[in-house]
Amino acid sequence: MADLSVNIAGVEFSNPIIAASGTIGFGHEYGELYPLSVFGGISCKGTTLQERPGNPPPRIAETPMGMLNAVGLQNPGVEHFINVELPWLREQNTVVIANAAGSTEEDYCRIVEILSDSDVDMIELNISCPNVKKGGAQFGTSPQSVERITSAVRKHCTKPLIIKLSPNVADIAEVALAAESAGADAVSLINTLTGMRIDINTRRPIIKNVTGGMSGPAVFPVAVRMVYQVKKAVKIPVIGLGGISTWQDAVEMMMAGADAIQIGTVLFTDPYAPLRISEGLHGWLDNHGMESVTELTGSVIV
């Protein structure tokens, strides 16, 4: 049987399948169905310095082969994360990635400093949340702002640092290069694409926040294209995400250049997706005489 393990910025993952931030909370719910070690890692719910109530409802709308969300970073705050969630997560035999968000540069530096003193394995910097008024995506939409926030945070970060990139930019490769040159250890992409739906009967947006982040199978080709472009531009590891629903999608995303992948929205359709994807990856690698899943990364022939 082929080896599914991958190494991202010095951290060993038993397999390349990571749960995407915001879709699995802190793991308790899906942990009712299977051991969380089916995931190579878990990127936890986006966490801020203080507790955040999140956006008013409705927060969800369905789209063709996908969905919009505007949860608005509802979370219990970093102290709760470290004291209550992290000790349990540590026992689940999976890589624990904290997803850090903020409204100002100082917020980001402070939360990264606090998380650096905690027991998390890695920190994913959320500079691409489209659903909060202050902060979030404003840090992630130009190469200059990404470089600035990454360098600032880097000084406070003693853990491997992943920068999560927004697809709502003119040139994703330039943004990834900016993150790399400012000291990122890896990049993950794509966060959601900003979208909107209107209820034609009421003439009102379905989502109270008006706009939301689009995810699901519909965004997959966009994600594959962006991962491909970023992999060609940077030397640091690339974590590919956006609409992966099947093991075939996982193979495709890795061929495009992903060193590891994240899955999110598919969990809502099929909670058992990580098991299916893992089984499918094993089967594909064995059928093609490959010994390691790392052989897939960037193997697209253009």
Next chain:
Amino acid sequence: MKFDAQDCKLAAKYQLTSTIYDFRLKNEELAAITKPGQFAHILVPGKTLRRPISVCDAEGDTIRVVFEVRGEGTDILSRCEPGDTINIIAPLGNGFEIPQDKRIVFIGGGIGVPPMLYSAKTAGSSCTVINGFRDKSAVILSEDFRKIGCRLIETTDNGSYGIHGFVTDPLGEIIDETDLICACGPTPMLKNIASLAEKHGKECFVSLEQRMACGVGACLGCAVAIKNEKGELTYKHVCKNGPVFRAEEVIW
């Protein structure tokens, strides 16, 4: 096991009105642990998001769901045929607590009526059920409620069947001889029931709806505004903290 995603066989399908369907889903393991007021998160072929539908009844190896075609997803679901396999995550949510020593009134409005069947069955013949419908063509499950042997009061908005009026009319007449109210239906109806219950100092629980994604409490999508202990607004989630909430905690 608290819940699981499993395949069920659609054993039987009935059409109750022009838009309401009654599905009998076979799954002994999930049926055995389903409580009144809980819901099943149903996979619709070709759709990213499942559809949360209240359990109408759970008995033996069968979970019964009664749903209304409201959009594309429920339309696709309504076209499933007996013998088809349907994947559900169930049972989800908290459901109604049904004490045996209280005089309970169950109130359903429109497509909020189905979850009251399992609830009333669990309470037994001593409970009262008030079901409200738009008009005679929308009336469902009357025979099923009669079989329980409980007091059944039915209303229609236009008087074409049962009592002419809203569910709060008969509730107002019997509320003094009531200890506990459990309700499911349109938000304006629930709001009126909640204010009547508050006025009379009666305990009241309401089952709420919200656009939902994961169904299990992970994504925080299906938020509803709830008062915390200090009376401040906080967001709780229909799928995990609900769908049943104390009426006085709901911010309408």
